[in-house]
Amino acid sequence: MIEVKEPKKRIPVVGLISGMLTVSKYMFKKPVTVQYPEQKPDLPDRFRFRIFLKLDDCVGCTLCEQVCPNHSINMQKVDRENPRNKRKIYPDVNFGTCTVCRNCQEICPTEAIYLDKEFETARTRNSFTYSPEELALKENEVIK
Amino acid sequence: MNILLRLQELFSPLGHLVSYILAYIFESLFLVIFVTISLIVMIYVFRKYMARVQQRIGPNRVGKFGLLQLIADALKLVGKENILPRNRDDLPYKLAPAMVFVSLVLAFTILPYGDFFYLGSFTVTHSEVTIILLFGIIAIMPIGEVLAGISSANKYALLGALRAVAKDVSFEIPMMLSVLAIVMMASARTPSSLSLESILSSEFLPYGILEPIGLFVFFISMVARASYTPFDLGESDSELVSGHSTEYSGMRFGMFYMGMFGSIFLGSLIVSILYLGGPSGPLESSLGFIWLIIKAAILVLISFTVWLSMPRIRIDKFINFGWKYLIPIAMINLILAGIITLGWGL
Numbered sequence: 218m219i220e221v222k223e224p225k226k227r228i229p230v231v232g233l234i235s236g237m238l239t240v241s242k243y244m245f246k247k248p249v250t251v252q253y254p255e256q257k258p259d260l261p262d263r264f265r266f267r268i269f270l271k272l273d274d275c276v277g278c279t280l281c282e283q284v285c286p287n288h289s290i291n292m293q294k295v296d297r298e299n300p301r302n303k304r305k306i307y308p309d310v311n312f313g314t315c316t317v318c319r320n321c322q323e324i325c326p327t328e329a330i331y332l333d334k335e336f337e338t339a340r341t342r343n344s345f346t347y348s349p350e351e352l353a354l355k356e357n358e359v360i361k
Numbered sequence: 362m363n364i365l366l367r368l369q370e371l372f373s374p375l376g377h378l379v380s381y382i383l384a385y386i387f388e389s390l391f392l393v394i395f396v397t398i399s400l401i402v403m404i405y406v407f408r409k410y411m412a413r414v415q416q417r418i419g420p421n422r423v424g425k426f427g428l429l430q431l432i433a434d435a436l437k438l439v440g441k442e443n444i445l446p447r448n449r450d451d452l453p454y455k456l457a458p459a460m461v462f463v464s465l466v467l468a469f470t471i472l473p474y475g476d477f478f479y480l481g482s483f484t485v486t487h488s489e490v491t492i493i494l495l496f497g498i499i500a501i502m503p504i505g506e507v508l509a510g511i512s513s514a515n516k517y518a519l520l521g522a523l524r525a526v527a528k529d530v531s532f533e534i535p536m537m538l539s540v541l542a543i544v545m546m547a548s549a550r551t552p553s554s555l556s557l558e559s560i561l562s563s564e565f566l567p568y569g570i571l572e573p574i575g576l577f578v579f580f581i582s583m584v585a586r587a588s589y590t591p592f593d594l595g596e597s598d599s600e601l602v603s604g605h606s607t608e609y610s611g612m613r614f615g616m617f618y619m620g621m622f623g624s625i626f627l628g629s630l631i632v633s634i635l636y637l638g639g640p641s642g643p644l645e646s647s648l649g650f651i652w653l654i655i656k657a658a659i660l661v662l663i664s665f666t667v668w669l670s671m672p673r674i675r676i677d678k679f680i681n682f683g684w685k686y687l688i689p690i691a692m693i694n695l696i697l698a699g700i701i702t703l704g705w706g707l
Contacts, residue, residue, distance in 0.1 A: 233671065240670040243414045250418045 265332035266317055268310045270352035273299065274329035277306040281321035281330050289315040295349050301327075310352060312338060313345030363481040364388055388485050389470065395483070396469050400619050401431045403626055403661065410665050441611040449608070450512035457512065458609065458616035460505035465623040468498045472630055473558045475640020475649020483650070484558075491557045492540065495631070499586065502620065503529045506595055506605045509617070513608035521604025524676055525595030528585060531683025532592075536582035538691035539575040542698035543568050543635055549702045561639050569636035571701060574694040576636045578687055580660075583628030584667060585679075587621060591671040592679060599673075629660035 251258050272295075282290045292306040299305070308321070308330060321330050335356045351359045365388050372380035405420070405428065412419025420427030445454070470485040471494055477483065488494055503525060510522020548554035551563040569576040585592040596604040606617040633639055633656035640649030674682070 236670045237666045240414050241666050243416060244410065246413075246416060248413065248418045249416045252418070252421075 260334065260336075264334055264336075265319065266334070266336040267338060267356060268312075268315070268321065268330060268332055268347075268352060270308065270349055271329045271331075272297065272307065272349065272353050273301075274327045275299075275302055275307050275349075276327055276329070277302040277304045278326060279306070280324045280326065281308050284320045284324045286318060286320065287314050287316065289313075290321060293349055307349035308352075309346055309348050311344075311346045364391070364483055365485070367481060385485070388483075392470055392483065392485060393466055396466050396623065397619075399626055400622050401435075403622050404619075405431050406661075407622070407665055410662070411669055414669050435615065438612050438615040443611045443613065446513055446515065446608045448514035450514070453508040453512035454608075455613075457505045457509035458613040458620075460508065461502050461620035462616040462623075464498050464501035464505065465620050465627065467501075468495060468627055469630075471495045471498070471557070472634060473561055473639065475653050476647055477650035478647050487558075488556065489553050490555045492544065492555050492560075495557070496537065496540065499627075500533075502586075502624065505620075506617075509609065510595075510605035513605075515608050517601045517603075518605050518607045521595045521597060521601045521607070524597065524601075525588070525605060527676060527680055528588070528592060528594045528683075531680045532582045532585040532687065535578050535683065535687035535691040536586070538688070538695055539572075539579045539582070540635070542572055542575050542691075542695045545695070546571065546698050546702050557634060561634065561641070564638065567636060567638035567641075569638075572694055572698055574690060574697065576632070578691050578694065579636065580632055581687065583632055584664065585683075587624035587628050587664070589621065589625065589664070589668045591667065591674050593673055594676055594679060597673065625661060625664050626657065629657040629664060632660055633657050 277292070279292055282292050289311045290308045291311075293309050295305055295307045297305060297307075317332070319332055322328075322332050325331070330352075338356060347359070365384050368384035368387050369380050372383045374380075375383065408430070409419045409427075420430035423429045423433045471488075471491050472484065473491075474483040486494070506525050507522045510518045510520075510525065543560065544554050546568065547560045547563055551559045553559045588595050593604075596606070598604070601607070606614055609617060630653070633653060637656050637660075639656070640653045642648065642652035
């Protein structure tokens with residue numbers, strides 16, 4: 218048989234006053250709001266968002282295109298002299314569908330494609346696709 | 362020497378009658394400005410305090426630290442279109458917000474503020490029966506709320522008004538009983554015990570120390586008078602949209618909003634005058650006003666904490682509380698006051 222315990226009888230006003238004390242204690246705590254554009258959020262160490270590409274290291278193996286789960290990466294022809302990349306094909310990335318799964322970074326044999334902490338990619342544009350040359354640039358140098 | 366006589370001295374070349382009329386007009390204007398500024402400061406402090414308690418930042422965009430936010434809000438309210446309900450009862454609908462705000466400002470004219478350096482006291486009305494006047498004027502405010510609720514032809518507003526009436530009838534009696542205890546104790550020491558100023562000048566200890574039960578009852582009544590969260594039965598925003606002010610917009614709504622904050626400030630002032638010694642304190646010859654404002658500010662902060670920490674009480678619970686607990690407690694307080702007055706001859 219289960220015994221149901223009677224709730225403890227309390228003195229009426231004590232609960233109200235302890236509630237008020239709890240509320241006024243929060244007056245002295247720091248607000249958690251981050252004023253975003255002026256104040257950058259404190260990101261975790263392993264946070265990654267934007268995909269970068271080292272054009273000199275890429276060998277055009279198409280592994281990143283094959284491993285991408287939602288076909289955000291497509292190989293593009295780029296007219297560029299690189300002895301390691303004879304077919305002259307480099308990946309582009311559509312950030313509209315990219316889920317930041319990091320499979321491309323993991324699979325890349327030469328560590329040419331990698332992700333970094335940059336995350337402010339918002340601007341006026343027609344397409345979310347970054348061409349291979351744009352992937353090589355820093356975010357503030359990319360002009361669309 | 363108070364501010365009225367100083368103004369009259371200033372205008373005295375214009376003749377006796379004209380100078381007094383001008384002095385009264387200017388002092389009333391001064392008081393309206395004082396009330397409005399204190400309301401703006403209070404609403405700003407409330408918003409900041411609420412934000413800090415909820416670990417937010419609060420208004421911080423308009424002006425330094427968001428200090429001009431309230432002025433921007435007031436401009437927005439003035440510039441808004443007045444949307445009127447079609448089936449309204451026109452005159453009471455338009456009269457109600459003005460009634461709330463005007464009676465609030467009128468109540469401020471009676472309080473004894475104490476001296477403020479060279480300027481002297483800010484009190485406009487001097488009378489032998491200021492307590493009766495004060496509570497008479499305070500009793501006008503609920504009439505404005507009831508008029509608003511009935512005249513806007515809206516079921517939520519009507520229900521809000523009904524609840525407000527039920528609330529008012531249950532706390533007014535204990536409030537007046539606890540005031541009566543003070544008048545009783547003062548009558549042993551001064552012939553004009555209905556005047557706030559003579560009550561203040563004749564007390565030897567703040568009445569809050571002599572009758573803490575009265576202070577408790579009166580503070581609860583003032584919370585109910587200002588109708589904020591534990592007792593915001595007239596507003597009930599989770600079930601009655603916003604009660605009696607549902608159909609109001611623009612500056613008319615702003616008047617109800619200011620009336621609510623103003624009655625918090627007024628309640629704090631009255632509690633500090635009646636129970637906490639009002640303008641008395643160290644160096645009281647010239648700093649009375651400052652002491653009064655400090656006491657009222659602490660009470661306002663306590664009121665805000667009450668507001669932010671408690672949920673709304675159910676209507677029948679509040680009426681039970683008013684009639685079954687507050688009135689007997691106030692009666693006990695009255696008896697204790699009688700014992701203190703007659704027994705010890707204080």
